[in-house]
Amino acid sequence: MIGTIAAARRRLASAADPPPLAWRLRGLGVCASTERELEHWLLRQPPAPGQPLVQPRAVLAAHQRFGHGQQGRPWQAPPGGVWISAALPWTTVTPSSSAQGDSPAASPAAVPAAALGLAVAVGLAQELEAFGLAVRLKWPNDLLVVDGDGTPRKLAGLLPRLRWRGGVSRWAQVGVGLNGRNRVPAGAISLAQALGGRSHPATDPLALAARVLRALEWAVAHGGLAEAVRQEAERRLWWDAQPLPHQGSWWWVEGLAADGGLRLRSGLHHTTLHRRF
DSSP: OHHHHHHHHHHHOOTTSOOOOOOEEEEESOBSOHHHHHHHHHHHSOOSTTOOOOSOEEEEESOEEEEEOGGGOEEEEOTTSEEEEEEEOOOOBOHHHHHTTOOGGGOGGGSOOOOHHHHHHHHHHHHHHTTTOOEEEETTTEEEEEOTTSOEEEEEEEEEEEEEETTEEEEEEEEEEEOSSSOOOTTBOOHHHHHTOTTOGGGOHHHHHHHHHHHHHHHHHTTTOHHHHHHHHHHTEEOOSOOEEETTEEEEEEEEOTTSOEEEEETTEEEEEOOOO
């Protein structure tokens, strides 16, 4: 599995790509959850004490039995899709740590960071757009394609989180589920369906896994470009042109904030909605 993914990753490489990362990969035929497997790996072999993660890691499974997504919802992950949990180098500081006397200008941890979820969403959207698909971001963490009758359907889901210590993130942890040629629940679509058939070579799960790794590399490479990432994500933002209920009022979507929030407007009032993972 790992050798096939590495070969596919090399075939996709181009001069325009960010520098490839030196991945540590583990491939499993079946597991309860790639998130749990990654957590156990990081516990058994943690980064150096007090230091950020340097070398990225990823756990890939052909099939997950007990995957989960936002707010712990079950994440169906049958054979034929791409199910990955990754730990990535990703350093930033909390506003409170800067206020307590840290020196942001002296540390790479203080580089303004693009919102993790937005950066991964843009990176993965670009990989899928290479197949001619119009990919949209349903805030906060789903990628959609619109089928022939105009209905948006979920193609991929993301679970982005930062691991903090002392006000500084030590690494990013990202779960990615991408429908390849697997069966999908109502409201979703597989890449095979979007491209017209299971025989399309692009729907091979291992080839798709290589694209997911490329997407994660793009996110890491663009982590210091918060505004550029926000613009790319906002350009792909999808909503159904209806107002959203929030705190007893109806709000209209205005766009995205650089920290990954959804900007809303109600008359003369403005607010930003955030989701915690």
